[in-house]
Amino acid sequence: MPSFGKGIKSGPTVANVLITKRETRLDLSVHKKPNHSDRYLRYDSYNHPIVKNSVAYSLVDRAFLVGSSDFELKAELDYIRDVLIGNGYPQKVIDKVIFRRKMSGITKNFAPKIEDDKPFLSLPYIKGITAILSSKLTKLGFKVFFPSGRTISSFLNKGKDKITSDPPGVYEIPCSCGDTYIGRTMRPLNHRLKEHADSIDACLKKTKLKEEDNFSALAHHIFENPSHSINFDQAQLIAIVPQLLKQKIREALEIAKNKPAINKDNGEFHISEIWEPITHKLKTHKKLHPFPKGPISLRSTRTAAINASAKIRAMAQQ
Known part of the structure; x- marks a missing residue:
């Protein structure tokens, strides 16, 4: 099977789409980087079921919209089943999502319906309360969304120094x-x-x-x-x-x-x-910010890296 593209054996990629050249046609399939972790929002995480189900819907929708042949579609759906099961999703939930998308007749021209006339509400997820509240708000004509909560990593230091620069x-x-x-x-x-x-x-x-x-x-x-x-x-x-x-x-x-x-x-x-x-009564900013001499640099010094290197050298000399 001949292929074309630079740096990719099976063909070039455009916006996560892998293009493979066959004898008489071009086949499209979902492209995943070699270092893709296959990690998605776990089903046992503390999030609203709608948020977790949306992960399955987004993967399945992409499979239907990108796959250009039944073979490519089947291969991608099998991959989605394996990955979601690995992330704790029940088999019946995955099969239900795939069945609904097959019955809906999703096509390349598919576009989600946007109801602009409804007011939007964003609610934090509280198990046993949010579902009841969102149901009543939906009946009143509101469009309810459930954002994901903060993760542990969002509270931790990123290990990088903040870029300090002059204020506007x-x-x-x-x-x-x-x-x-x-x-x-x-x-x-x-x-x-x-x-x-x-x-x-x-x-x-x-x-x-x-x-x-x-x-x-x-x-x-x-x-x-x-x-x-x-x-x-x-x-x-x-x-x-x-x-x-x-x-x-x-x-x-x-x-x-x-x-x-x-x-x-x-x-x-x-x-x-x-x-x-x-x-004439305007007060000039007291703390002046003189322009540093020498070449103009658009990046700050990684002081954390410099300090770490200094400590390593000091330990090596002991």
């Missing part, structure tokens, strides 16, 4: 000439500074700027003043504002207050002159 807000970048630029960002400041640096590099490759060129105000400033240099190592956050709308307003207020010469506009909000006495 309004920042200020000085130039060697003494002028400054004020902007805002919803991302870490390092990312935004790298974008400014890339914009300057791209701008300096031009011999003449056009109106449609989308370069930053800093890039225009350096293009017009080649002897100047942007002091990225002195860039700092002057206000921490995580909310987008408030951030846009604060940027306009800081521009009105400091009147940075490099800025080409007054921000996304117009601040009337009558507010000028109030803008």
Whole structure:
């Protein structure tokens, strides 16, 4: 049987679908990675029966929708039976799900019915109570869902350091000439500074700027003043504002207050002159976040790994 694809003997995969080339046709089947654990939500877990049954329905639906031949469908259904039994599912539950899907005549154009007119409710599962409550709510016209509870692993440390980065807000970048630029960002400041640096590099490759060129105000400033240099190592956050709308307003207020010469506009909000006495009362963020010198890194140092390596070396020397 000939096959095609790169790195896969039986053929290429597209969205968990294995494509196998035969003599006169292409066969489709469900693809599972070699390291697939065959672990699913166990039937004896403390979850609503609907949640556990949905695991069986999702696997069976995928088998009917993906399998292109009776042989592939039978092989996948046999696999589903073995795997679900291994996860504690009763044989009668599995057979019931498969029988219902066969009788429903599920096809490639199958799509679940969505009842948008019903209000949604999410209830925690409490054995003996939730079933009665959900039955009464369903009769009242509610669509009831039962989310899975938290697992033990969700309470445990992942073994990785949290990536520390500057909070979003309004920042200020000085130039060697003494002028400054004020902007805002919803991302870490390092990312935004790298974008400014890339914009300057791209701008300096031009011999003449056009109106449609989308370069930053800093890039225009350096293009017009080649002897100047942007002091990225002195860039700092002057206000921490995580909310987008408030951030846009604060940027306009800081521009009105400091009147940075490099800025080409007054921000996304117009601040009337009558507010000028109030803008001078704005408090600048006390704890400044200077841009680190050296190459820009988008990854934090794995301090846990470094400390562990140091301890191992110390033990080896003893």
